[in-house]
Amino acid sequence: MTDWPTIELTDIERFRALAAGVPGAVVTERVLPAEPDRVKSMLADLDVFAEIQADLVSATVLERDGDRVVVLAKGRLGQRARLTGQLRPGWCWLQSRFLIMGMAVAAEPGGGTRVALTGGIRVPGRAAIVPIRVRQESAKSLDRLERLLRA
Amino acid sequence: MIEEQLVRAAQRGDTVAMNDVLDALTPYVGRICGPIALSDGPDAAQEALIAIFRGLRGLENPAAVFGWARAIAVREAVRVARRGQRQQPAELADLPAADDPQLTVDVQDVLRRLSPEHRAVLVLRDLEGMDEQAAAAVLDVPAGTAKSRLHRARASFRKAWRS
Structure with missing residues (x-):
């Protein structure tokens, strides 16, 4: 038997699964009226990525090895975080000791682009997020992304 | 294959290691769920991966992660396929x-x-x-x-x- 049916999951479907393993994580999704490639390229730019996150003023790649990155994020209150993880078009998963940030993008059947975000204050060193205001923050980030796409 | 050490890191709460485990398991889970759940394959694979990541910390033998994931994938694929069976x-x-x-x-x-x-x-x-x-x-x-x-x-x- 050679032609077994195969399936491929979208990054959004994979993202939901990964977030399910992080207690406290809330995945906020929205379908945006834009082409997937445009959304992916925007979010692959860490300046844009930082711009849509309420608490960040900048995010800079310090090291890159393929899609593995070390990112320095600076917060509005002067705080800094050294995040490590995976960053490629349509996918971002970063963690520091005190932060988790994730993003996934996929073409929506029927048109548009689905974007999913999660993240927040990490229970130090653990796969868990302090469940405070995570939904509101992600919704605001998606609002900002939507505005940037319209600009 | 997944190194046992990577699974252990994921179990300890390293979410980047979890991301790597996801990369390794996704094609395998898809290969199991596709032929069992057919058109419901993507739903089955997503639900299997959710169950896998919810349960990963409790996996007693990290070296057996593929066998453990296989059992979950088969169970979810059968469940989702039964739920989605539209025809007689x-x-x-x-x-x-x-x-x-x-x-x-x-x-x-x-x-x-x-x-x-x-x-x-x-x-x-x-x-x-x-x-x-x-x-x-x-x-x-x-x-x-x-x-x-x-x-x-x-x-x-x-x-x-x-x-």
């Missing part, structure tokens, strides 16, 4: 032998004729190379049940195929 359940068709040339003719058609449980037996036997006893353990049914399912299946499958 097909009459129990039977499985051809692994080396039967007719099996190569149209796998999709063969699979559509089977119940989700029988597709699961077929996947475990032919795709995963398991014997009936091992397949029975994954499906959580007595070995005799898996064996008789397979045995009963063969003859009538051929009948259906010829008709």
Whole structure:
């Protein structure tokens, strides 16, 4: 038997699964009226990525090895975080000791682009997020992304 | 393959290690769920991965992560396929032998004729190379049940195929 049916999951479907393993994580999704490639390229730019996150003023790649990155994020209150993880078009998963940030993008059947975000204050060193205001923050980030796409 | 160390790191709460485990397991879970859940395959694979990541911390033997994930994927694929079965359940068709040339003719058609449980037996036997006893353990049914399912299946499958 050679032609077994195969399936491929979208990054959004994979993202939901990964977030399910992080207690406290809330995945906020929205379908945006834009082409997937445009959304992916925007979010692959860490300046844009930082711009849509309420608490960040900048995010800079310090090291890159393929899609593995070390990112320095600076917060509005002067705080800094050294995040490590995976960053490629349509996918971002970063963690520091005190932060988790994730993003996934996929073409929506029927048109548009689905974007999913999660993240927040990490229970130090653990796969868990302090469940405070995570939904509101992600919704605001998606609002900002939507505005940037319209600009 | 996944290094045991990576699974242990994921279990300790390293979410980047979890991301790596996701990368390694996703194609495997998709390979199991596709032939069992057919058009519901993506839903089944997503639900299997969710169950896997919710349960990863409790996995006692990280070296056995693929076998553990396989059992979850089969269970979820059968469950989602049953839930999504829109057509009348097909009459129990039977499985051809692994080396039967007719099996190569149209796998999709063969699979559509089977119940989700029988597709699961077929996947475990032919795709995963398991014997009936091992397949029975994954499906959580007595070995005799898996064996008789397979045995009963063969003859009538051929009948259906010829008709």
